[in-house]
Amino acid sequence: MRNISLVLITILSWSCSSKEIKPQIELLNSPTDALLQAISIIDNQSVWMSGHNGSFIRSLDGGESWELFIHPTGDTLQFRDIHAFNEKKVILMSAGPGTLSRIISFETPNQWKENFVMKDSLGFLDCIDFWDGQRGIAYGDAIDAYPYIMLTINGGQSWSRADTTYMPKAGKGEGGFASSGTCVTTGEAGKAWIATGASGNCRFLITNDYGQSWKEVESPLITGEAAGNTSVSFIGEIGVVTGGDLLKPSEYTNNNAFSQDGGMSWILGNQPQTVGAFYGSAITKIDDQPFAFACGPKGLDYTLDFGKNWNRLDTLNYWAVSVKDNIGYAAGTNGKILKISLQQ
DSSP, rough: OOOHHHHHHHHHHHHOOOOOOOOOEEEEEEEEEEEEEEEEESSSSSSEEEEEETTEEEEETTTOOOOEETTTTTTGGGGGEESSSSEEEEEEEEEESSGGGGEEETTTTTTEEEEOOOOTTTTTTTEEEEEEOOOEEEEOOOOSSOOEEESSSSSTSSOOOOOTOOOOOOOOOOOOOTTTSEEEEGGGGEEEEEEEEBBTTOOEEEESSSSSSEEEEESOOOOTTTEEEEEEETTTTTTEEEETTTTOTTSSSSEEEEETTTHHHHHHOOOOOSSSSOOOEEEEETTEEEEEEEEEEEEEEEEEESSSSEEEOOOOOEEEEEEETTTOOOOOOGGGGEEEEEEO
């Protein structure tokens, strides 16, 4: 009896000391009022963000202070994606029709190099990502019979179209939504996922060999002229996709789904707290507890159970969200920056 009591006391003590992790948020001071659309976190202290008006920003102290950078051409470029290699060097992707779609290297304090300019007037880049310091991928709206996928093997200094031999054909009008820099995400050992949408298209293009071959998987999200997948995020084999119908900003639609097998199958999540389409997503794990985030013009939500139950974090207008380990950020209109902490 005495031993049983000791066991019960031990269990009760452990239960009382174990606290549920709840995301904490803090609205930070921003050096810009430009729309911020992409986030690249290096570690708990260093993070880069990019946006409109040819601008991007950097913090080296966990968001306490920020430095603003502006492209020499001023406000002609919209940097809708950014990938940080380290505290000094980034790759920027500008989105827009034709020559407004560009990929540019920047290294502090003021070293610029234009690595790619879209020559096709129908072209429109949507997002980029990297597997490592050399191998990367870019995705854009289809301009011919195949998805517009580009690869680099030299850190983004040069780009070429991926081989279409082992690639499914593009749907009519198929592309990505250049809203959060997360319509493509890379994983370990050459994996990458592209989330497509628009013109009735809504699927995933998946590679396991650094973009040398591709397979397609259908998405359960809503389809339509301005609907489909907008963002996909993975950590290991678990992933989240967000989207919706941009023409239904005040309605609930099938706008989130989850995978636990590397994207081969997806299960729709339940109705979130926030209405309208989601533009960005992020996913992380702490002590085997998944945290998934989804953001859009009407707010920022999170779920701990793969979309069965959603909780609201904020109601402001956010276009991008990113989380690494226990620190994250959301960004959006008017240079808005929100810091997310996942700590007991």
